Amino acid sequence: MTTVFISGSRHLSRLNQEVKARLSNVMNQHFSVVVGDANGADKAVQAFLKEVGYQAVTVFCAGDKCRNNLGQWQVNQIHVDAKLKGRAFYTVKDKKMAEVADYGFVLWDGKSQGSYNNIVELLNQNKKALVYFAPKKDFMTIKNKADLNLLVHECDASFKKNLNVKTSLSHQTPQQALEF
Numbered sequence: 001m002t003t004v005f006i007s008g009s010r011h012l013s014r015l016n017q018e019v020k021a022r023l024s025n026v027m028n029q030h031f032s033v034v035v036g037d038a039n040g041a042d043k044a045v046q047a048f049l050k051e052v053g054y055q056a057v058t059v060f061c062a063g064d065k066c067r068n069n070l071g072q073w074q075v076n077q078i079h080v081d082a083k084l085k086g087r088a089f090y091t092v093k094d095k096k097m098a099e100v101a102d103y104g105f106v107l108w109d110g111k112s113q114g115s116y117n118n119i120v121e122l123l124n125q126n127k128k129a130l131v132y133f134a135p136k137k138d139f140m141t142i143k144n145k146a147d148l149n150l151l152v153h154e155c156d157a158s159f160k161k162n163l164n165v166k167t168s169l170s171h172q173t174p175q176q177a178l179e180f
Contacts, residue, residue: 001056003032005097007118008041008107012134015044019107019132022139023048026105033057034076034097037067038090041107041115046070062093087114098122104129110155116163123148 004026015023023045026033033049036042037059049057050071057073059066062080069075078093094117098104104122106129108115119142122129129142131151142148152160 001032002029002103003034003101005101005104005118005122006033006035006042006045006107007094007097007104007115008045008132009109009112009115009134010038010040011109011112012041012107013039013044015048015107016137018137018139020048022105022130022132024052027052027054027056030056034060034101036090036093036097037061037069039068043068043070045107060093060097062090087117090114091117094118095121098125098127101127103127105132106130107132108134110135111159113162116152119148119151 033054033056035045035057046059046068047070055073057071058076059069059073060076060078061067062078066075066077078096080089080092084092091114094114098118098121101122104118104127106115106119108119108131110133119129119131123142123144131140131142133140133151133154136154140147140151142151152163
């Protein structure tokens with residue numbers, strides 16, 4: 001069965017009709033869904049899937065407690081080193097979801113580092129991501145570094161500046177080394 005990793009920014013807590021239509025396409029094709037347990041996009045996606053009664057869902061949670069599982073679906077509890085804090089703590093869970101998925105669907109506000117990292121992780125695993133880019137209210141399929149560069153080019157200057165700083169300070173894979 002095809003599995004879709006659905007993730008998104010915590011600042012996106014409502015789904016518009018276009019996003020709901022894409023989620024309906026996932027359901028109509030009987031794809032399995034893996035989704036996180038965060039507030040924002042994860043919780044909004046869970047609420048929609050619960051509302052329509054979709055059952056082929058697994059909620060991934062990091063650490064000891066699942067923050068949101070609105071449909072009481074199967075849970076995949078990812079054990080994370082308690083020494084990790086913040087974004088690093090949840091990245092372990094996100095990487096696991098990217099690993100088990102065939103494709104990604106990312107609802108991105110153009111600012112969330114975690115959502116951006118999920119797109120990069122999917123690319124690093126040679127998987128495509130459909131991105132709903134909220135600032136433009138548009139969808140873009142990201143298949144490679146060039147597609148990602150086009151998407152990042154649409155982001156505001158502060159995100160690009162922050163991304164350049166992070167990329168230059170860390171050991172990134174070639175997929176993450178961006179050109180603007």
